[in-house]
Amino acid sequence: xxxxxxxxxxxxxxxxxxxxxxxxxxxxxxxxxxxxxxxxxxxxxxxxxxxxxxxxxxxxxxxxxxxxxxxxxxxxxxxxxxxxxxxxxxxxxxxxxxxxxxxxxxxxxxxxxxx
Amino acid sequence: xxxxxxxxxxxxxxxxxxxxxxxxxxxxxxxxxxxxxxxxxxxxxxxxxxxxxxxxxxxxxxxxxxxxxxxxxxxxxxxxxxxxxxxxxxxxxxxxxxxxxxxxxxxxxxxxxx
Numbered sequence: 001x002x003x004x005x006x007x008x009x010x011x012x013x014x015x016x017x018x019x020x021x022x023x024x025x026x027x028x029x030x031x032x033x034x035x036x037x038x039x040x041x042x043x044x045x046x047x048x049x050x051x052x053x054x055x056x057x058x059x060x061x062x063x064x065x066x067x068x069x070x071x072x073x074x075x076x077x078x079x080x081x082x083x084x085x086x087x088x089x090x091x092x093x094x095x096x097x098x099x100x101x102x103x104x105x106x107x108x109x110x111x112x113x114x115x
Numbered sequence: 116x117x118x119x120x121x122x123x124x125x126x127x128x129x130x131x132x133x134x135x136x137x138x139x140x141x142x143x144x145x146x147x148x149x150x151x152x153x154x155x156x157x158x159x160x161x162x163x164x165x166x167x168x169x170x171x172x173x174x175x176x177x178x179x180x181x182x183x184x185x186x187x188x189x190x191x192x193x194x195x196x197x198x199x200x201x202x203x204x205x206x207x208x209x210x211x212x213x214x215x216x217x218x219x220x221x222x223x224x225x226x227x228x229x
Contacts (some may be wrong), residue, residue, distance in 0.1 A: 004157070042222055043204055043206075043223040043225075044220050044221065044223070045158075045206065045218070045220035046220075047209070047218070048218050050217065054215060059159045084196050091157050091158075093157070095214075099211045101148075101158065101159035101163060101171075101214050102148070102171065102174065103150075103158070103218075104160075105157030105158050105159070106157050107155070107156055107157050108155075108156070108157055110138070
């Protein structure tokens, strides 16, 4: 069965500093997508960044970047120049390329930004 | 236009009652998903619609849970004989096409069964 593990229940970072959130996953598929979602208190899941497993290059979106290690099944999120608005729960998720398209989610990491 | 809309935002019901949760996806999105998020956990897949049909309902926990999408737009998640363990946030998401397109989530419905 596919699993996604986030080993850090909570992380804190000083405003303007850099923080890395960890995620590991387990799948037997060779092609799949990986995601990081942000969930503020409004409960809405907001896509932060997406990585396609067949792409070697790490995805980046402005201050957000990933370190994708396919062999190690690791997918960490780096947030640079942390801002107060980045405070939220962050979830790592994996989607298989089978026909069901369901996402398998980690338990989340609560990110606290210290002013 | 508007994003994914879920109503009600919060629902409190007594054990044993029947509830309906509504999801109005983004116009033109053919794929619609329901997830359940228990306190302190990540979401769990419930059911996926492609158009009007349930393409995958393998995540529904038991036969008390049922979902429909009769016209390929609005979807309703129905829970019969609610139990305290059904208390969770129910998230709905839609996408233009299944698979590679990003999911757009609503704000969820927080269901509390007393």
